[in-house]
Amino acid sequence: MKIVGYETFLVAPRWQFLRIDTDEGISGWGEPIVEGRAEAVQGAVGALMEYLVGADPLRIEEHWQVMAKGGFYRGGPVLSSALAGIDQALWDIKGRFHEVPVHELLGGPVRERARVYTWVHGRDNAQLVDDAQTKVAKGFTALKLNLSEALPPIPSAAQLRASVSRVEALRAALGDEVDIALDFHGRFSTAATRQILPLLEPLLPMFVEEPVLPEFARDLRRITESTSIPIATGERLFSRWDFRDVLPTGIAVAQPDISHAGGISEVRRIAAMAEAYDVSVAPHCPLGPITLAASLQLDFATPNFLIQEQSLGIEYGGGNALLDYLVDPRVFAFTDGHVQRLTGPGLGIEVNEEAVRAAAADPHRWRSPVLRHDDGSFAEW
Numbered sequence: 001m002k003i004v005g006y007e008t009f010l011v012a013p014r015w016q017f018l019r020i021d022t023d024e025g026i027s028g029w030g031e032p033i034v035e036g037r038a039e040a041v042q043g044a045v046g047a048l049m050e051y052l053v054g055a056d057p058l059r060i061e062e063h064w065q066v067m068a069k070g071g072f073y074r075g076g077p078v079l080s081s082a083l084a085g086i087d088q089a090l091w092d093i094k095g096r097f098h099e100v101p102v103h104e105l106l107g108g109p110v111r112e113r114a115r116v117y118t119w120v121h122g123r124d125n126a127q128l129v130d131d132a133q134t135k136v137a138k139g140f141t142a143l144k145l146n147l148s149e150a151l152p153p154i155p156s157a158a159q160l161r162a163s164v165s166r167v168e169a170l171r172a173a174l175g176d177e178v179d180i181a182l183d184f185h186g187r188f189s190t191a192a193t194r195q196i197l198p199l200l201e202p203l204l205p206m207f208v209e210e211p212v213l214p215e216f217a218r219d220l221r222r223i224t225e226s227t228s229i230p231i232a233t234g235e236r237l238f239s240r241w242d243f244r245d246v247l248p249t250g251i252a253v254a255q256p257d258i259s260h261a262g263g264i265s266e267v268r269r270i271a272a273m274a275e276a277y278d279v280s281v282a283p284h285c286p287l288g289p290i291t292l293a294a295s296l297q298l299d300f301a302t303p304n305f306l307i308q309e310q311s312l313g314i315e316y317g318g319g320n321a322l323l324d325y326l327v328d329p330r331v332f333a334f335t336d337g338h339v340q341r342l343t344g345p346g347l348g349i350e351v352n353e354e355a356v357r358a359a360a361a362d363p364h365r366w367r368s369p370v371l372r373h374d375d376g377s378f379a380e381w
Helices: 038-052 060-069 076-098 125-137 157-174 190-203 214-219 240-249 263-275 289-300 353-360
Strands: 003-011 015-022 027-030 113-119 142-146 179-183 231-233 338-340
Touching: 003 038, 003 353, 015 038, 015 076, 027 076, 027 289, 038 060, 038 076, 060 076, 060 263, 076 263, 076 289, 113 289, 125 142, 125 157, 142 157, 157 179, 157 190, 214 240, 240 263, 263 289
Parallel strands: 113 142, 142 179
Antiparallel strands: 003 015, 015 027, 113 338
16 A cells, blocks of 8 residues: 555644545545644645555554654654644544554544533633533533633732632532533742742643643743642653653643644653653644544553543634534534544544535635734733
8 A cells, every 4th residue: 555645634623634545545534734734734744645645554653663763853843743644644544544443543432432521611700610510511521711811920909819819719609519610821020929829739630731831841840849739741842852851740630732843743742751751642623524523543551541631612713623623523512521532534534625625725824923912012822
């Protein structure tokens, strides 16, 4: 079997899909994307596919090594994300060739269902609670929210208390049976994080995500040793070498993104590294159905898996785009806060190519928003 061609598709709301074709009629799908930099990743996919066209798609590890290391300049979000989408598509082809889901090729399942969480939103606490209660009524047992909008390096007492009040409102409304995860989104400085974590401890968050920017990740020990709250990070780390500096800092949860950190092949290795540090894995995934399917394939075969992010109900794109590109969206039926093990071949989903092509006819040009502080200076999104 040989690879004979490929296509990329920029589709709403802010995603990019990749289809790789073979001479035996088996095609595989991947999702290579850096949100806000889709066109750059599209170019990188084209450069990497020059190597792959004409090659045997089943030699995934060989191809991964060459694509990751064959250039003098390597790594970074664009190249790692291009590689990630290609890797997903190759695993999809291999699973379809052998007529088994990818997790069977990774050693077989260690669980029959995977826990998922959803996002909650609200301009004020009342809206936040209303959205949370709606999501819990749909069966979700874990929720995540952005704790704050843009913050100065040293927030005021009012800003800190307003952030804490969001969690207090949720805990009062939902009780202790629903897990609440908090995304700091890199908006808090190290000093601000150390200020607010003690105020949040009585509310028992499931975890606090990205409490500092990734460029300060190697200093996370200062955070983890100052709090009892589990600390999570990793969505902006792109390889096992990036995680090598972070895992010994005392984090509780690693969050590699399977569309950014080298695909199924590399995130599998990151998860194994994390297990050696007693760190759980909760793959980052505010993306499309292909990324979610690839993440779930890994989740079902990973002993230290904790919970899976997914974009159904997320604020951008109306929150339902996850299902729009599937032939059968029932594969992502969430029951009691879980999704059942995918049993179809490859990634376990069937992409609706007609819907993809229709969406790609009007390609998105999504860009990350640029936030400003009150004084006009740049603020972290």
